[in-house]
Amino acid sequence: MRDTELFQLALGLTSPWHVVSCEFDLDKRRLDVEIDFPRGSLFACPSCGREGCSAYDTERHEWRHLNFFQHEAYLAARVPRVNCGDCGVKTVEVPWARLGSGFTLLFEALIMMMAKAMPVKSIADIVKEHDTRLWRVLNHYVHESRQGADFSAVTEVGVDETSSKRGHNYVSLFVDMKSSQVLFATEGKDASTLERFKTDLEAHHGDSSNIQEVCCDMSPAFISGVEKHFPEAHLTFDKFHVLKILNEAVDEVRRQEQQSRPELKRTRYIWLKNPENLKENQATTLETLQVKKLN
Incomplete structure (x- = not known):
């Protein structure tokens, strides 16, 4: 089996995409995999799904992939734009990466998994990427996930502040007490954090009048915010702060x-x-x- 066939199978590519070359540079500790499609290939419109669209033009892109053993690996390909009769000229979405990203989906999945266990700066040091690029990945998936969030069943909320960095820089976290799911996070620890949470709750199909219980510490700011923005809720003080x-x-x-x-x-x-x-x-x-x- 040739190396191109091996990587074709490993990457799970299907027609019209195929691996045309693999170049390994030992000095640079880097593997480059070139992907292409045959002349005359047809694609679906990424907007409406219309089949049989021919390539209008192409633009070369490169994506960081999971390491090949201890060596960095990159995929590169000509990405076509198609001329759809209904939608106009649109860029085709490749199956191994999301539009606009410089990483493959598998590399982004690795970043998201690592982010659960360590700071982004530590991940950046491990994968040898600037942390700004990794934050873009995290922000994309967090935003995408929260867009589909449904808080209509939330009735009991816990709120507490934590220090986000050295000094007096605080972040307030709001949690669904029944599911232990983080609902919202915002800077600060004053009464306005409750107002921002209420706005976000209602933006995700929640109803402030449905909140029956709010658990927090004995902060006057939190107490004031709960009484103003969640007047129907019973206020419970966190037992750890009471103790x-x-x-x-x-x-x-x-x-x-x-x-x-x-x-x-x-x-x-x-x-x-x-x-x-x-x-x-x-x-x-x-x-x-x-x-x-x-x-």
């Missing part, structure tokens, strides 16, 4: 009391830990303090 405040209060009382009760020194974690997680000596200390019934 954090409770633990801080317990620790503050301990600090105050240890001034007159020296036996309370170095007992902070004894009061904050779950009893079943205490070490033997910590459990003994706690029992001793409880017997004393400190007031």
